[in-house]
Amino acid sequence: MNLLLAEHIEKQYAHHKALDDVSIAVQKQSVFGLLGPNGAGKTTLIRIINQITAPDKGELFFNGEKLQAKHVSQIGYLPEERGLYKKMKVGEQALYLAQLKGMKKSEAREKLKIWFKRFDIYNWWDKKVEELSKGMAQKIQFITTVLHQPQLLILDEPFSGFDPINTNLLKEEILKLREEGTTIIFSTHNMESVEAICDHIALINQSKKILDGNVREIRNSFKKNIFEITFKGNLIAFTNALWTGYELLNTKSDGDYTIAQVKTLSSNNPNELLKSVLPEVEVHGLQEILPSMNEIFISKIKEQNHLQHG
Amino acid sequence: MGKIGIIIQREYFSRVKKKSFIIMTVLGPVLMAAIMIVPLWIAMQDKTVQRIQVIDDSGLFQNLLQSDEYNQFDFTPINIFTAKENFYSTDYNVILYIPPSIIKGNYNVQLFYKKQPGVSTEMFIRSQLEERITDMKLFANKIDVELIKKTKTKINLSTNKIEEDGKSTQTSTAVNMFIGFVGAILIYIFIFLYGVQVMRGVIEEKTNRIVEVIISSVRPFQLMMGKIVGIALVGLTQFLLWTILTFTIYTVTYTVFLGKIDNNIEQIEKIKQSQLEKGPFNAPEEIKKMDSSEVIQIMRGLKQIDFVALFLCFVFYFIAGYLLYGALFAAIGSAVDNEADTQQFMLPVTVPLILSFVVAQSIMQNPEGSLSFWFSVIPFTSPVVMMVRLPLGVPVWQLATSMILLAAGFIATTWLAGKIYRTGILMYGKKITYSEIFKWLRFNS
Numbered sequence: 001m002n003l004l005l006a007e008h009i010e011k012q013y014a015h016h017k018a019l020d021d022v023s024i025a026v027q028k029q030s031v032f033g034l035l036g037p038n039g040a041g042k043t044t045l046i047r048i049i050n051q052i053t054a055p056d057k058g059e060l061f062f063n064g065e066k067l068q069a070k071h072v073s074q075i076g077y078l079p080e081e082r083g084l085y086k087k088m089k090v091g092e093q094a095l096y097l098a099q100l101k102g103m104k105k106s107e108a109r110e111k112l113k114i115w116f117k118r119f120d121i122y123n124w125w126d127k128k129v130e131e132l133s134k135g136m137a138q139k140i141q142f143i144t145t146v147l148h149q150p151q152l153l154i155l156d157e158p159f160s161g162f163d164p165i166n167t168n169l170l171k172e173e174i175l176k177l178r179e180e181g182t183t184i185i186f187s188t189h190n191m192e193s194v195e196a197i198c199d200h201i202a203l204i205n206q207s208k209k210i211l212d213g214n215v216r217e218i219r220n221s222f223k224k225n226i227f228e229i230t231f232k233g234n235l236i237a238f239t240n241a242l243w244t245g246y247e248l249l250n251t252k253s254d255g256d257y258t259i260a261q262v263k264t265l266s267s268n269n270p271n272e273l274l275k276s277v278l279p280e281v282e283v284h285g286l287q288e289i290l291p292s293m294n295e296i297f298i299s300k301i302k303e304q305n306h307l308q309h310g
Numbered sequence: 311m312g313k314i315g316i317i318i319q320r321e322y323f324s325r326v327k328k329k330s331f332i333i334m335t336v337l338g339p340v341l342m343a344a345i346m347i348v349p350l351w352i353a354m355q356d357k358t359v360q361r362i363q364v365i366d367d368s369g370l371f372q373n374l375l376q377s378d379e380y381n382q383f384d385f386t387p388i389n390i391f392t393a394k395e396n397f398y399s400t401d402y403n404v405i406l407y408i409p410p411s412i413i414k415g416n417y418n419v420q421l422f423y424k425k426q427p428g429v430s431t432e433m434f435i436r437s438q439l440e441e442r443i444t445d446m447k448l449f450a451n452k453i454d455v456e457l458i459k460k461t462k463t464k465i466n467l468s469t470n471k472i473e474e475d476g477k478s479t480q481t482s483t484a485v486n487m488f489i490g491f492v493g494a495i496l497i498y499i500f501i502f503l504y505g506v507q508v509m510r511g512v513i514e515e516k517t518n519r520i521v522e523v524i525i526s527s528v529r530p531f532q533l534m535m536g537k538i539v540g541i542a543l544v545g546l547t548q549f550l551l552w553t554i555l556t557f558t559i560y561t562v563t564y565t566v567f568l569g570k571i572d573n574n575i576e577q578i579e580k581i582k583q584s585q586l587e588k589g590p591f592n593a594p595e596e597i598k599k600m601d602s603s604e605v606i607q608i609m610r611g612l613k614q615i616d617f618v619a620l621f622l623c624f625v626f627y628f629i630a631g632y633l634l635y636g637a638l639f640a641a642i643g644s645a646v647d648n649e650a651d652t653q654q655f656m657l658p659v660t661v662p663l664i665l666s667f668v669v670a671q672s673i674m675q676n677p678e679g680s681l682s683f684w685f686s687v688i689p690f691t692s693p694v695v696m697m698v699r700l701p702l703g704v705p706v707w708q709l710a711t712s713m714i715l716l717a718a719g720f721i722a723t724t725w726l727a728g729k730i731y732r733t734g735i736l737m738y739g740k741k742i743t744y745s746e747i748f749k750w751l752r753f754n755s
Contacts, residue, residue, distance in 0.1 A: 014746075014749040014750070047736075050526040051526075052522070052525050052526060052530075052736070072526070072527055075526070077522075077523065077526040078523075079519075079522040079523060079526070081519045081522055081738065082519055082520070082522065082523060083518040083519030083520045083523075084518065084520055085324075085514075085515075085518060085520055086518060087324070088324060096316065096320050097523065097524075097527070099313075099316045100313055100316060100317075100524060100527040100528055101527050102313075102527075141523075144523075145523075
């Protein structure tokens with residue numbers, strides 16, 4: 001079941017086309033990664049989902065219904081360009097933003113208290129935002145984004161500017177929210193976080209969608225049949241064992257162990273590989289190397305740019 | 311409560327709670343009251359009796375200078391050097407020294423003092439001397455002083471408006487103009503002061519980067535209008551508090567220090583009324599003088615103005631004018647990243663406003679000319695210009711045209727500003743040009 005469906009979205013700005021026939025489907029209770037380099041059109045798509053701007057063409061559906069104004073209260077949005085009123089008190093400000101999302105003041109106050117206690121920031125309630133550090137302000141921003149328990153949470157570059165501790169805290173909260181039933185769209189050009197968090201992704205480059213699907217499936221489809229073997233023993237014997245059907249890409253030694261990357265040329269069966277090397281060396285580990293999202297990302301974008309310019 | 315209500319609330323309370331608002335609200339009336347009261351107070355201070363020691367070496371003025379309530383001339387036959395030496399052992403406040411050279415036409419007279427005497431004392435002394443010298447000159451040329459005095463005439467021009475139905479009402483042009491002008495100044499100041507606040511507010515939201523969070527919850531137009539209305543309410547609150555406080559301070563001080571003046575006016579009114587009953591031809595000299603008293607003319611003029619209608623018109627132009635300009639200021643704020651960049655866009659908005667103020671002044675010379683007509687009908691200048699014209703009487707059709715156009719004007723500017731605003735607030739780090747803004751107006755739907 002899809003929570004959000006965007007079909008054939010197009011958006012033209014004065015100087016350039018921001019989105020060209022982009023469609024995405026976001027499954028309920030999943031983390032959907034919206035990837036792409038800067039200026040690809042991610043933020044435009046997110047703004048369209050948030051009904052900040054309207055698409056020139058295409059349709060959006062939320063929970064099966066056509067996306068409309070009432071859905072605003074079902075969506076929580078943490079934009080890339082985010083901030084708070086500096087002169088306003090933390091508690092007041094959080095209440096204000098919650099009310100704009102349609103919450104009752106009393107209800108918002110109760111929930112805020114719970115969140116503030118959970119993040120251990122209850123004593124900040126009457127502080128002005130300008131007195132807070134950047135990391136503190138980011139916590140508040142996150143709380144105000146999720147307070148109204150949106151069905152869809154949209155996070156645009158959520159980790160930018162977060163220190164490692166807060167990044168971790170945020171990751172945990174995101175996954176917790178997914179467990180509780182929230183669907184999350186996660187926009188980033190930072191690929192490391194994608195593998196850890198995302199279930200599905202769509203890759204957008206130069207206003208077009210160039211790749212989408214399940215993260216695991218995508219990585220499998222891009223795999224190059226490379227295995228990493230950790231062993232103890234003679235490197236020459238190991239090399240000889242892989243004489244036919246394999247290509248030894250590289251080796252490095254790690255104390256008593258040697259770590260070798262091997263590409264299988266004929267069959268892609270790790271058992272076959274093991275059979276060949278077992279008589280020669282003492283195997284301590286075998287692992288298939290899947291390409292990282294970062295590699296896929298770079299190669300796909302290079303490929304597309306090459307097609308366009310070459 | 312709708313979302314726009316929540317926004318208005320925040321815009322209102324976040325400003326009203328500020329220290330600067332409270333300080334301004336208290337200081338404003340104190341300053342206003344000071345401007346009104348201090349000159350009167352200073353005038354009162356002057357009213358201590360000044361004892362003037364006159365040393366007349368010319369011998370022309372002996373006992374000719376007439377003392378009044380507050381200035382007492384005292385002729386002493388000592389020479390100026392001893393007088394100056396003994397100045398501090400006497401209780402004279404000033405020494406007036408008239409040198410003998412005055413006979414030869416050298417009119418340099420000297421005044422010595424312990425404490426600077428008031429302007430009124432100086433003026434009194436000067437006029438006394440001048441009058442005496444004039445009299446002497448007239449006498450020397452064998453001209454009858456009494457005759458000259460009789461030829462001096464003062465005309466009392468009372469202005470009357472005759473309506474089409476033949477009714478005639480006495481008006482006071484000066485009073486009408488004054489009231490209109492005060493209204494115009496208030497509108498002008500209000501638009502400028504709070505229009506710029508709208509602009510600052512928009513820039514603040516943009517530079518704080520909070521705007522995108524908010525417009526994911528409400529429509530940009532709601533945010534813009536909420537801000538404009540909220541700030542208007544702040545302005546109205548401030549004006550109301552100023553009026554109340556100024557009035558209170560003024561009344562209290564007035565009754566404590568200057569109550570006498572009021573009594574005088576009442577007395578004059580009473581005397582005049584009782585005298586007039588006897589018939590104008592028997593009216594003694596005194597009444598003719600009083601009739602020309604400006605205070606009474608002003609009071610009579612005030613009675614002729616329809617204050618309810620004038621106030622309602624004022625409120626309309628006040629609010630509609632502010633909304634028209636407020637939307638434009640919001641649009642400017644949305645198009646820039648910081649206040650320094652506002653200059654190029656401020657000009658086309660402030661020029662009509664300043665122009666209307668300049669025109670308002672020239673309209674006082676010719677209230678019914680074509681300049682007055684056009685500027686009081688064009689929406690950008692009508693709030694200020696029409697206010698000046700209103701107390702002087704404006705044909706109903708002109709007033710209606712002006713109001714309809716202004717209403718249409720603020721709907722149009724708000725709509726245009728809304729378009730610029732919703733694109734502008736999401737633009738960062740780009741120098742925006744006019745052609746860029748026109749593109750926003752054309753492209754986004």
